[in-house]
Amino acid sequence: MPTDGGTWLLCNGQSCLAYPELVKVLGKINVPNYQGIFLRGYGSQTSSHYGTVTHSSASLGDLQGDAIRNITGTFGGNMRPTTGSGVFYLVSNGPQGNKTSNDGAIFGFNASRVVPVADENRPANRSVNWLIRAA
Structure with a gap:
């Protein structure tokens, strides 16, 4: 955990009700749960390893299934x-x-x-x- 004097929470779906400013920013009472999933940058780009492929994320914040x-x-x-x-x-x-x-x-x-x-x-x-x- 960072040692900058701030309060940091793991993004594991836990409640953040004790931090009303964070609840305002998130718009919900739990932090996101990022356990066991790959976080992907929003947007698209084309690569040419193993053939030409366009890599595209889902909509911002949406969980995209594996394939x-x-x-x-x-x-x-x-x-x-x-x-x-x-x-x-x-x-x-x-x-x-x-x-x-x-x-x-x-x-x-x-x-x-x-x-x-x-x-x-x-x-x-x-x-x-x-x-x-x-x-």
Whole structure:
């Protein structure tokens, strides 16, 4: 916490009723809750890493749900399946490992073969405490 003599509150949704000036500024009785979410600068910009993409925030103050960019791939029919590429991989060649037909061949789809994956969708981030000055 800052040591400037002010009163600082963690932005964790807690009540700020003890600080009437802060309630006036916020227009509500609780500080914002920024725990576990990525704060994003308001507006838009275009970048060209991994293709041209326009990054746009939601309206000011709105919580925007998570998302990933679409991952696609293809493979054709009438082939002798031996392997997949990209997000596709061969699970089974069908009955008795028959490599002369694609009857019963099973392909898998796994995004981790081409992009980093985790138990959540998230941007690159660094954990911080968000504070608001109460007094």
